[in-house]
Amino acid sequence: MNLWETNLQALKARDQADDLLPVLPDAPPEWRRVTLVPGPHPTLQVQGEKGRPVTLHSPREAWKEAEALAARAPLAPSRPLLALGLGLGYHLLRLLPRLDPEQPLVVVEQEPEIFWAALQSLDLTPLLSRPHTALVVHPDSGEVISHMQKRLHLGNGSGVPLLWGHPASLRAANGFYEEVIASFQAPRAVPSRSYGLKKEKLRVLVVNTDYFLIPEVSRALKQLGHEPQIILFDKRRDNGEEVLQRILQRVADFAPDLVFTVNHLGFDREGLLMEALNRLRLPSVSWYVDSPAIILNLYGGPKSDLSYIFVWDPTYVPEVQALGFTQVFTLPLGTDPETFYPQPIADLSRWRARVAFVGNSMTQPLAKKLERLPSAPEFLDLFRQLLGAYQAQPHRRLALLLEEQGLVQHPLIRQMTTSERTDLEAGVIWAATRDYRLECVRQLAPFKPTIYGDSGWQELLGASFRLGPLVNYYDDLPAIYGATAINFNATSLQMKAAVNQRVFDVPAAGGFLLTDFKEQLAEVLEPGKESVCYHHPEEIPDLVRFYLDHPEARRQIVERGRARVLGEHTYRHRLQEMLAVLRRTM
16 A cells, blocks of 8 residues: 555544544645655645745655654653644654653644645554544644643643644744644733834833844844833843842833843843833843753743743744743844945955854863863763763753663752753753864865864864964954855754854855754755755765855855845844734734
């Protein structure tokens, strides 16, 4: 039998009492909203909510991608696991061997055509024949929520599900899945009042801790006709109570319509500022450009329905929502064309290079992080064990690593504070990023690249590399990007699916970028046409050699990429989108 018949037979044989499914056709139906993309592993392209196509799986790395996603699934036999997004089912098939046979699994998918495509693409009989599994496929979120609450009894007591999202599906149907997720969070009473965000011109209090995004955000707000006002403080010297009082005093004096910060900077861990803003019914935005799951783990206190979290990596949305934040949205990074634009030829001469990489070696930040952790040899052995496990399957949280390595009850782990556990998790990610970057950068050795960064590179690299100085983001990078034939990028491992700043800044400055593949890349710059990427470090030398030998191909990539960035990916675009979300949901 072909796959369709095999899966259909298994589907009809299962107990469908808990399912919510469209009518089952006897023959494969025609598709209008999805496209099957052939390749080493079939994948699916769907139309996202924003009108752009979303590819649900990597055609070359579908199973490896699925294995990494399954490794991050929350496993607790006593609680149902809500799998948001079916895709073609790769990740679900990889999940099953890890799942306790008694743990209920509920698979939710908005688009029936994706369900039909999955039945034609993979042998799903292990999933379809598994007991304690419910299939919920329906385009209306209200029907889905009602079915799960009434039929599956999800939503209270032990029925509160664990959330596990398929990243590409979440991006394609973000609004649908956000409504499903929100249905399992406690409703909050919102006093009736007219919010300032409905005004055409907004007063925005921007909390500044000398973070690189603040000038760009402030400039974009002004360009959009709003009035930003910056409040400055030094997070290393100013104590928390002083910062809190200064922010509240500025709120009283400036009467803002919105408070904006990056990475929750300025908010105290006890939640006093958030509670005060909630009493004033004053909305706040925190745009995360580092791991929110690690940072927010340190913040206690009450949550507010007016606290908006924007994350640059969509895979963090379910994790942040699980911490009690109801307003969580995805917002990628961007660029500021007033800083990054093609520089005059005279300004480029000192930076001319065939291949260059600008980045931190991570050796010094890692050393400082390790100084805050136990120095006993036994603990260092534990750290190396966790690092090895993380490198084998990146992007897993510390709790899962500890469980898989049998270290949850280890005395050195049990006596750690929450802050120390956060440092440990960050240290593992930074060490893995250091090793990954080193592996990638070493592939550039035949081309004698220039490495701009900290002194840690001297410890890691040999004579095949020319080590440049530390460079200033605003003063030097635009010229470096424009003067270098091939700018290289190796993304931090804290970024699971998102692309980093360089992906937007380099094209805006008129430069060519070779970057590692991330799922978000295909959404912001079309690979092969507007960007060039590698999937494995071994691919780097051949790609560098090809594009060095074909300057016209480089020029076309740069022109198309720059036009796309300027048309869709500036900070003005990002702030427009952010404010539209606030006004739509407030």
